[in-house]
């Protein structure tokens with residue numbers, strides 16, 4: 001099994017929504033919304049890439065998963081953690097038994113706004129956010145995401161993936177064969193959405209490009225080299 005959790009267990013998190021850490025995106029001033037500048041690329045049916053969708057200030061918050069996880073835990077609202085071995089979701093993190101916190105509402109809203117902007121998918125109410133951290137040698141083999149409920153998968157509810165930090169080469173295709181796969185770059189702030197007939201597409205990360213994160217992100221957060229990926233899903 002090639003799942004991201006095997007690569008970077010200390011960053012593996014799966015959470016459920018509750019409070020707000022960020023400025024409410026709805027209150028942004030006119031002209032300030034990331035939806036004004038993002039380009040929308042339809043890569044194949046029900047697969048959409050929103051380039052540069054996440055505003056710098058929101059990327060900065062998302063680049064601090066330990067901090068927002070800790071803030072959400074204070075609220076004592078139970079979330080969900082993925083056990084990658086059992087391929088099931090539960091209330092605690094398998095490797096240390098830590099309680100699963102909520103997803104910050106502001107993050108959920110960004111994912112939902114991206115989903116509306118793509119305008120190809122049913123809206124979801126994310127109750128899972130998997131956070132993966134890749135070092136510069138991190139990879140993720142081609143796989144399908146099918147640990148969510150049968151109903152969610154049957155409906156083709158989308159998952160919404162946000163990239164933060166160093167650029168990754170993302171592979172996707174109809175089979176597990178990496179030589180047949182299409183390659184795209186996912187840069188900091190990009191949002192990729194897969195749903196409908198593309199929900200079970202094979203996908204993975206072939207490599208992470210050293211020193212490719214925006215310098216302001218590194219300066220503001222002290223982000224160590226590598227990439228953070230957040231996927232929002234509805235169980």
Ligand SMILES: O=C(O)CCC(=O)C(=O)O
Nearest residue numbers: 004130145161205229231
């Ligand atoms: O890092 C990525 O862009 C993909 C992550 C992924 O496929 C997963 O968490 O299932």
Ligand SMILES: [Fe+2]
Nearest residue numbers: 143144145203
């Ligand atoms: Fe995946």
